[in-house]
Amino acid sequence: MSLSLPTTSPSISWEDPLDLMDEIDRLKKERDAVILAHFYVDGEIQDIADHTGDSLKLARDAVRASASTIVFAGVHFMGESAKILSPQKTILIPDLQAGCSLADSCPAPSLAAYQAQLRSQGHDFQTVAYINTTAATKSLCDWIVTSGNAREIIDRVPPDKEILFVPDQHLGRYLSEVTGRKMILWPGACQVHEIFSVQDLLRAKKNNPHSLVIAHPECPHAILEHADFIGGTEKMRQYVASLAEPKLFLVATEATMIHPLQKLAPQHTYIPVPGIMASDGKTCACNRCPHMARNTLQKVRDCLRDGRPEITWQPYFEKAREVLERSLLK
Ligand code: SF4
Structure with a gap:
């Protein structure tokens, strides 16, 4: 059932969530797909997902999934990580515009320039990146952490090395406190x-x-x-x-x-x-992530039906894969 609501915006239409869920179920079977949903997307999407979780769990679920297609209801960097770790699978995301303020705060060219500056000043460091970074930024790093595995990964950084932590200054400061490791902090933050x-x-x-x-x-x-x-x-x-x-x-x-x-x-x-x-x-009470909120049941249905938007392989994914595999899968 599809109804048009009386609204000033003629492009907004309402669809019965139960019908959408049935359609999603049918399309999932047709496309041999599973749905992964982050804990920050709408509850109704979490309820129809095959797997829910944080970034770390979902990255691992994407690798373990036997389906050939993954619909990743989350934000863009999560879809990239899924593609990097499972290159043979088709990774669809409901909305290509679902970004992340934290990932955006540390663009790869700025990080590369800062790393070069630190080296020229004699710093001997490894770069530890929170998973909320673009694949291009990940490809410049030594380690990737999530809030779930950060302590364990930081323990793997040789004690004689300094740590450049990107992009979240608050998480970095907290990790520095709990691990006792001094860190150079990138000044990024999550808008939420x-x-x-x-x-x-x-x-x-x-x-x-x-x-x-x-x-x-x-x-x-x-x-x-x-x-x-x-x-x-x-x-x-x-x-x-x-x-x-x-x-x-x-x-x-x-x-x-x-x-x-x-x-x-x-x-x-x-x-x-x-x-x-x-x-x-x-x-x-506005602590909703506007990027996560771009995921809707309609868009989940649309991407299953149309086979797009898709995250496609990029040349810098190869280097990011080494870093992600070393950090998350070993
Ligand atoms: S909640 Fe913050 S860190 Fe998470 S996706 Fe949204 S903007 Fe990025």
Whole structure:
């Protein structure tokens, strides 16, 4: 069933989600496809996905999948990583414009220039990149980390080397603290995790004295210092699932993350920590990643039906593959 809604925009049409889900199911079989969905995409997409997870788990799921086609509901760099690790598979992404502010903050030419400058100053370093980077940037790095494996990878950097950590300064600062390794930090940040309001977090804590704050390490230090638990999305899930007694959690990460937390551990209550809008200084519940929000059920259906947009192999993927395989698969 497809209905046109009365709207000022004639291009917007509504389709019954149940019909879309049936169509997606049929197209998946026809195309020998599986759907991978990041925890930050809409709950309805997570619910129809074959695999959900963080970047690390999904990269591994893409490699293990026996299907010839993967629909990656996430953002562009995730589709690139899936293609790099599974070059023989067709990788479709629902929206080619779904980017990432963090990945955009560290373009490959700028990183190459900075690395050359550091070398000319006598620095002997290895470059560790958060997975939220473009493939071109990854190809210039020695290691790739996710929030799930970062400590383990940093332990593999020879102790006599300095570490240049890109692109997330907040995650880098946190990792430097927990590993004791000094790092040169690239000044990038995620537009979603950077906007949390410390004042509103403290107010929420005061109003809910028994609440626990769980925060993603992409959050600034001022938020992390009030957190009871710091971890990436998979670790957050494990943490809430480990507590049987009902709790109230104040969640400092992308707001859609509440969907998988609620599904896994429904005994708890979850409240998103409010964000602060830089333009007017007001707080809001706007902690949705606008790039992840580009993924919709319609676009999942469209890319399965049309076989595009597709992530195609690029020459620099080969070098990025060496780095990704060494970091994520070994
Ligand atoms: S939440 Fe931040 S880091 Fe994650 S995809 Fe969106 S902009 Fe990038």
